[in-house]
Amino acid sequence: MRFSNNPLITPKDIQPTTDGYEVFSVLNPAACTFNDEVLLLLRVIERPVQTKGFLSIGVLDVGSGGYKRLDFSLDDPLLNYDDPRVIKYDGVTYLTGMSHLRLARSRDGVNFKIDPKPTIMPSTYEERYSIEDARITKLGAAYYVYYVAVADFGFSTILLKTTDFVRFERIGNIFPGVNKDVAIFPEKINGMYAALHRPDTGFFANPSMWMAYSPDLVHWGQYSLLMQPRAGKWDSSRIGAGTVPLKTDKGWLEIYHGADEDHRYSLGVLLLDADDPSKILYRDSKPLIEPAMDYETNGFFKDVVFTNGMVVSPEDPGKMFLYYGSADERVCGAALMLDELIGRCNCPGRAAKPRVVMSRL
Amino acid sequence: MRFSNNPLITPKDIQPTTDGYEVFSVLNPAACTFNDEVLLLLRVIERPVQTKGFLSIGVLDVGSGGYKRLDFSLDDPLLNYDDPRVIKYDGVTYLTGMSHLRLARSRDGVNFKIDPKPTIMPSTYEERYSIEDARITKLGAAYYVYYVAVADFGFSTILLKTTDFVRFERIGNIFPGVNKDVAIFPEKINGMYAALHRPDTGFFANPSMWMAYSPDLVHWGQYSLLMQPRAGKWDSSRIGAGTVPLKTDKGWLEIYHGADEDHRYSLGVLLLDADDPSKILYRDSKPLIEPAMDYETNGFFKDVVFTNGMVVSPEDPGKMFLYYGSADERVCGAALMLDELIGRCNCPGRAAKPRVVMSRL
Numbered sequence: 001m002r003f004s005n006n007p008l009i010t011p012k013d014i015q016p017t018t019d020g021y022e023v024f025s026v027l028n029p030a031a032c033t034f035n036d037e038v039l040l041l042l043r044v045i046e047r048p049v050q051t052k053g054f055l056s057i058g059v060l061d062v063g064s065g066g067y068k069r070l071d072f073s074l075d076d077p078l079l080n081y082d083d084p085r086v087i088k089y090d091g092v093t094y095l096t097g098m099s100h101l102r103l104a105r106s107r108d109g110v111n112f113k114i115d116p117k118p119t120i121m122p123s124t125y126e127e128r129y130s131i132e133d134a135r136i137t138k139l140g141a142a143y144y145v146y147y148v149a150v151a152d153f154g155f156s157t158i159l160l161k162t163t164d165f166v167r168f169e170r171i172g173n174i175f176p177g178v179n180k181d182v183a184i185f186p187e188k189i190n191g192m193y194a195a196l197h198r199p200d201t202g203f204f205a206n207p208s209m210w211m212a213y214s215p216d217l218v219h220w221g222q223y224s225l226l227m228q229p230r231a232g233k234w235d236s237s238r239i240g241a242g243t244v245p246l247k248t249d250k251g252w253l254e255i256y257h258g259a260d261e262d263h264r265y266s267l268g269v270l271l272l273d274a275d276d277p278s279k280i281l282y283r284d285s286k287p288l289i290e291p292a293m294d295y296e297t298n299g300f301f302k303d304v305v306f307t308n309g310m311v312v313s314p315e316d317p318g319k320m321f322l323y324y325g326s327a328d329e330r331v332c333g334a335a336l337m338l339d340e341l342i343g344r345c346n347c348p349g350r351a352a353k354p355r356v357v358m359s360r361l
Numbered sequence: 362m363r364f365s366n367n368p369l370i371t372p373k374d375i376q377p378t379t380d381g382y383e384v385f386s387v388l389n390p391a392a393c394t395f396n397d398e399v400l401l402l403l404r405v406i407e408r409p410v411q412t413k414g415f416l417s418i419g420v421l422d423v424g425s426g427g428y429k430r431l432d433f434s435l436d437d438p439l440l441n442y443d444d445p446r447v448i449k450y451d452g453v454t455y456l457t458g459m460s461h462l463r464l465a466r467s468r469d470g471v472n473f474k475i476d477p478k479p480t481i482m483p484s485t486y487e488e489r490y491s492i493e494d495a496r497i498t499k500l501g502a503a504y505y506v507y508y509v510a511v512a513d514f515g516f517s518t519i520l521l522k523t524t525d526f527v528r529f530e531r532i533g534n535i536f537p538g539v540n541k542d543v544a545i546f547p548e549k550i551n552g553m554y555a556a557l558h559r560p561d562t563g564f565f566a567n568p569s570m571w572m573a574y575s576p577d578l579v580h581w582g583q584y585s586l587l588m589q590p591r592a593g594k595w596d597s598s599r600i601g602a603g604t605v606p607l608k609t610d611k612g613w614l615e616i617y618h619g620a621d622e623d624h625r626y627s628l629g630v631l632l633l634d635a636d637d638p639s640k641i642l643y644r645d646s647k648p649l650i651e652p653a654m655d656y657e658t659n660g661f662f663k664d665v666v667f668t669n670g671m672v673v674s675p676e677d678p679g680k681m682f683l684y685y686g687s688a689d690e691r692v693c694g695a696a697l698m699l700d701e702l703i704g705r706c707n708c709p710g711r712a713a714k715p716r717v718v719m720s721r722l
Contacts, residue, residue: 086564091592093565126586153569153586154562173584176571177560179538199538200561201515203447204454208514210537219580223534225486225514231452 007295007330008112008323009104014044015116017100018067021046021058024097025300027325029104030134031309032143034165038109038311040323041119041134041145042331045097055081058098059129060122067098084300095150098122099130103165109314109321110333120145120168126156135308137184137244138359139193144171144217148180157182157197159217172218175199181209181240183254184217185277187247187359193217194277196226196241196254207238209256211278226278229258234287235268236260242267242307243322247274247357248338250347251281255288255322257306265304266290267324271345282345289324289334299327310336312356368656368691369473369684370465375405376477378461379428382407382419385458386661388686390465391495392670393504395526399672401465401473401684402480402495402506403692406458416442419459420490421483431455445661456511459483460491464526470675470682471694481506481529487517496669498545498605499720500554505532505578509541518543518558520578533579536560542570542601544615545578546638548608548720554578555638557587557602557615568599570617572639587639588631590619595648596629597621603628603668604683608635608718609699611708612642616649616683618667626665627651628685632706643706650685650695660688671697673717 014023024047029040048056048069055074058067072079072089080088087094101120104112122131127149134147142161145168149156157175160168175182178200185194192213201207206229213222229236235258245252252272259265268284291303306325313319313335320336342354375384385408390401409417409430416435419428433440433450441449448455462481465473483492488510495508503522506529510517518536521529536543539561546555553574560571567590574583590597596619606613613633620626629645652664667686674680674696681697703715 150565153566153589154560155565156584172582174582175537176558176573176584177538177540178563197537199515200563202539202561204511204516205514212537214580214582215576216580219575219577219582221533221535221575221580223517223537228514 001334001336002289002293003110003333003335005110006293006332007326008110008333009042009114009331011329013114014042014102016046017118017121020048020069021067022049025329026331027328028133028306028308029323029325029331030136030145031311031321031323032136032138033311033314034143036107036314038106038314038321039136039165040104040106040112040309040331041136042102042104042114043099043132043134043325044102044118045099047097055079055087055096057087057094057096059094060098060127062123062125062128065121065123070094092152094152095129097130099132101131101134101145101147104331107314109311119165120160122149124149126151126158126173128152131158133180133308135183135244137186139184139186139217144184146174146182146184149173155179174218174220175212181242181257183241183244185245185252189275189277192222195220196245198240199223207240209239209241224278227280227283233285234258234260234266234290237263243310245272245277246310246320247359248342248354249357250342250345250354252277253341255307255310258287263301263303264291265306267305267307267322269341269344271342271347281347284344288336288341288344289322291327293326295330295332296326299329301328304328305332317356318353362695362697363650363654364471364694364696366471367654367693368687369471369694370403370475370692372690374475375403375463377407378479378482381409381430382428383410386690387692388689389494389667389669390684390686390692391497391506392672392682392684393497393499394672394675395504397468397675399467399470399675399682400497400526401467401670401692402497403463403465403475404460404493404495404686405463405479406460408458416440416448416457418448418455418457420455421459421488423484423486423489426482426484428459453513455513456490458491460493462492462495462506462508465692468675470672480526481521483510485510487512487519487534489513492519494541494669496544496605498547500545500547500578505545507535507543507545510534516540535579535581536573542603542618544602544605546606546613550636550638553583556581557606559601560584568601570600570602585639588641588644594646595619595621595627595651598624604671606633606638607671607681608720609703609715610718611703611706611715613638614702616668616671619648624662624664625652626667628666628668628683630702630705632703632708642708645705649697649702649705650683652687654687656691656693657687660690662689665689666693678717679714
């Protein structure tokens, strides 16, 4: 079911934002259909072209909107770079790469053309280090784009609204603190907007999936635990939403990610009750996709498949295109038949062919 | 300014909830005035009376609403109890004590009578380990009580509503994940409810104070950073709201807590703009109260003064009674003159006597 032309997009396919910078990763795209095209909103990670003896990074210069370059001498005893994703210098933590979001477009969902310039760059103080791992939810005629913002003082979830993917209106910071993997349902449920999310759980427990509800998309509450990692299984260490939930006549279909103790990230199927998504109808005991291909097992962070979006094939309403980041470095795709996905879920009446239900506001 | 009869309340003053249990700490009370009395909502921490060779704890049995007792043999190699506040056993983390909330009542704000039974006990799955560090905000005729709930899967902030301090209506879980020190303002600001809070900031930064807004007290958003710890000062390591902000004619008066790298917790004055509390008018460079007395420097967790509430003296509108936990073990009080507190704040027109402004909805 993986696309035969995987990986679809690799860092060398992406033009850097500015001279003197290089793209070292492209991953975890949001996905939607818009004007007869499949759109991916790629997370692109850049850094300055490195020079011998130095570790160089870029952070947002909030005033100018451009990059501010920081160069750390590898000899400097104040520098700590044990983790490839972060560096620590003199008590301050930085990211080794700054991410922005960039559109890729496709008529067939398989072959993508990448925009030469960023679509959404970090622009505010909450986004000084990076904007990462977007998802897109269509609600009525509007598309809502939301992502994790990273700054020197912590994490935010920022919500934008667009109708044309050219202009983006900033709605606000909708989840505080370390809260990732937000996926907003594409219609109201019992009169309220709903979302999956993954708040930090401190030292007590492993990251879990929670529900939240909102009257207006701006203010969220009614937080409740949906499900936790499962000891001994593929999703034993941490779990979070993957795709934006897709409404089917059997319930909300969600592809979520789980990692085990070895930080091996796989994807599994979850089916939630249509009227009360806090009810779990089915959860995969074995992963749907686990790292297996060389482009998934080797890379910037090995053994990772991680999804932020799935669309219905432009040509076949019974076929889904799932997009995912592999090894935190590349973008891949897989074709999944809806009846096979729902067939895993032990639904009553499973003999009847499942179908996608168009969401409405 | 400290009360001469400090500590006001100690563990021996508190009757345990049930036979076979003992109270080992009483701390961090919410405070309000109600029916001509000062009410404190104490955090009371209990554990089973310990027996030789064992470490025993209680957790909520959600079904019965009572304690479920767990006994761990000190010889058990799976037991880890290096930290006095938590134990780890076979991959699961527990608290060494379970907290509930209990009322203490006073006519003069200085001498308190403690209810013999708990006022609010843990009762839901989010509260299985503990409910801690309440605050009380009066909005119109209703009193809102909110606190941190701790369970095996993490932290929540639970909001209750009462008009009589006998029946409490559960409003919901209003902040997800590791988010403590919520303090809801006692009136709407520009048409919205407002709160201070302290989301977890991950490995990037030290815990900081943030703002949030809500249309209905149930759903919160518009998150923004208010202020961070300050290197080299008394509040260098972590900060959070203390008292519920008090409206004065000079702005919102807030007593917040800060800790330094040695986990020494002190209290300081903060003055926020009346119409836009995200504007800081004044922040104490030196603490208002720091651990100095024996009952503050010695105890369950030494060198801690930590406040959750302040009231206007029943007898003098220019005098404030601040209540605080000391050394995570006792409840203390201090009398503070409003003009001295505001006098620290370098306000324009400081010669005019400051006054408390009654909040209205």
